[in-house]
Amino acid sequence: MTTTPQAARRASPRKRRPATPTAPDPAAGLLPETEPVRLLDPDGTLLPARADYPEPPVEALREMYRRMVVGRRFDAQATALTKQGRLAVYPSSRGQEACQVGGVLALRDDDWVFPTYRESMALTARGIDPVEVLTLLRGDWHCGYDPALRRTAPQCTPLATQCVHAAGLAYGESYQGRDTVALVYIGDGATSEGDFHEGVNFAAVFKAPVVYFVQNNRYAISVPLSRQTAAPSLAYKGVGYGVPSEQVDGNDPVAVLAVLTRAVAHARAGKGPFLVEAHTYRMEPHTNADDASRYRDTDEVEAWRDRDPLARLEAYLRGRDVLDDAAVAEIAEQAETYAADLRERMNAQPPVDPLSLFDHVYAEPTPQLVEQREQVRAELAAATEEDA
Numbered sequence: 104m105t106t107t108p109q110a111a112r113r114a115s116p117r118k119r120r121p122a123t124p125t126a127p128d129p130a131a132g133l134l135p136e137t138e139p140v141r142l143l144d145p146d147g148t149l150l151p152a153r154a155d156y157p158e159p160p161v162e163a164l165r166e167m168y169r170r171m172v173v174g175r176r177f178d179a180q181a182t183a184l185t186k187q188g189r190l191a192v193y194p195s196s197r198g199q200e201a202c203q204v205g206g207v208l209a210l211r212d213d214d215w216v217f218p219t220y221r222e223s224m225a226l227t228a229r230g231i232d233p234v235e236v237l238t239l240l241r242g243d244w245h246c247g248y249d250p251a252l253r254r255t256a257p258q259c260t261p262l263a264t265q266c267v268h269a270a271g272l273a274y275g276e277s278y279q280g281r282d283t284v285a286l287v288y289i290g291d292g293a294t295s296e297g298d299f300h301e302g303v304n305f306a307a308v309f310k311a312p313v314v315y316f317v318q319n320n321r322y323a324i325s326v327p328l329s330r331q332t333a334a335p336s337l338a339y340k341g342v343g344y345g346v347p348s349e350q351v352d353g354n355d356p357v358a359v360l361a362v363l364t365r366a367v368a369h370a371r372a373g374k375g376p377f378l379v380e381a382h383t384y385r386m387e388p389h390t391n392a393d394d395a396s397r398y399r400d401t402d403e404v405e406a407w408r409d410r411d412p413l414a415r416l417e418a419y420l421r422g423r424d425v426l427d428d429a430a431v432a433e434i435a436e437q438a439e440t441y442a443a444d445l446r447e448r449m450n451a452q453p454p455v456d457p458l459s460l461f462d463h464v465y466a467e468p469t470p471q472l473v474e475q476r477e478q479v480r481a482e483l484a485a486a487t488e489e490d491a
């Protein structure tokens with residue numbers, strides 16, 4: 104006699120499976136909040152306090168305001184210098200002041216910064232001489248400052264390569280028992296580059312103390328964010344590598360500093376890298392050589408003007424009675440002096456020896472380099488003879 108499988112099941116009552124305990128969520132603690140962290144309203148009103156992101160000390164916020172004011176004035180001066188032919192090119196970071204300054208304020212002096220071409224303001228906020236900062240953009244072959252002394256890598260134009268450099272440096276530092284942190288500035292567009300993924304992955308596997316700080320300013324030159332990624336937010340890119348992440352309102356200086364402070368503490372404690380995405384906006388064209396009206400309309404730019412990070416912090420500090428008209432005027436004057444000094448020094452044309460281009464490529468120059476050097480030397484000599 105044959106029985107159907109259904110009949111067999113009915114005949115032997117099903118044994119109850121023991122209840123399995125719920126497995127812990129492997130992504131717990133890695134995902135960012137669904138909305139960017141915000142501690143200040145756009146009008147400068149403080150939102151309810153958060154235990155996970157305590158408000159930075161008010162002296163730090165006042166100093167942040169000062170550096171943002173000087174930074175914005177520096178930025179305007181650098182843009183003006185392109186029009187006078189003193190700079191070859193300048194990528195402005197107007198509108199991104201909270202990120203530019205917040206990144207360096209979250210660090211110790213002996214931590215490392217890995218900037219892109221857009222971070223001139225961050226480097227001046229770090230205390231590097233503005234003339235040195237602008238040396239590369241002036242058209243020189245070197246970055247102007249001593250990277251080892253300033254703990255600041257040269258400003259990187261090849262997108263995302265600094266993600267790998269930072270992972271290596273930070274790993275090396277921790278390998279030697281030091282608690283140095285490396286902070287990488289990177290743009291939204293550059294997160295599509297292979298080097299971003301390789302850097303983050305390496306840092307995660309080897310627990311390198313790196314903070315990857317994405318300034319999502321909505322554009323990669325003319326390419327809008329919608330054509331850059333299908334991810335819910337760029338911060339979500341961390342989870343695939345086992346890297347915790349957060350997103351923050353990048354035009355809220357208080358939140359930017361609070362979130363980066365926590366990210367840096369995470370890395371310094373030996374817990375590996377952290378990814379922060381700041382939602383911000385580039386108010387100016389990509390560089391002075393770009394015409395932004397070809398790919399975005401003025402309504403969009405105007406809407407972001409209402410979220411100005413400087414006005415927001417100023418309103419907050421005034422509301423707390425730690426900033427008044429006299430202090431605002433004094434800081435504005437400091438910014439003017441800073442810009443005037445920069446203008447004056449950039450107007451002096453430093454003598455440049457084209458042959459120095461070959462000096463530091465390799466410790467031992469290759470035969471090709473020797474040949475190229477000789478070629479340039481001969482061309483220069485011929486040109487001098489012609490002029491004579």
Ligand SMILES: Cc1ncc(C[n+]2csc(CCOP(=O)(O)OP(=O)(O)O)c2C)c(N)n1
Nearest residue numbers: 221260261262290291292293320322323324
């Ligand atoms: C590897 C590489 N590819 C392309 C470029 C050309 N390029 C220079 S800036 C840029 C846009 C980058 O956008 P994003 O990362 O969002 O930074 P942002 O300029 O907005 O600060 C591109 C494509 C480059 N410099 N390096």
Ligand SMILES: [Mg+2]
Nearest residue numbers: 290291322323
């Ligand atoms: Mg961008």
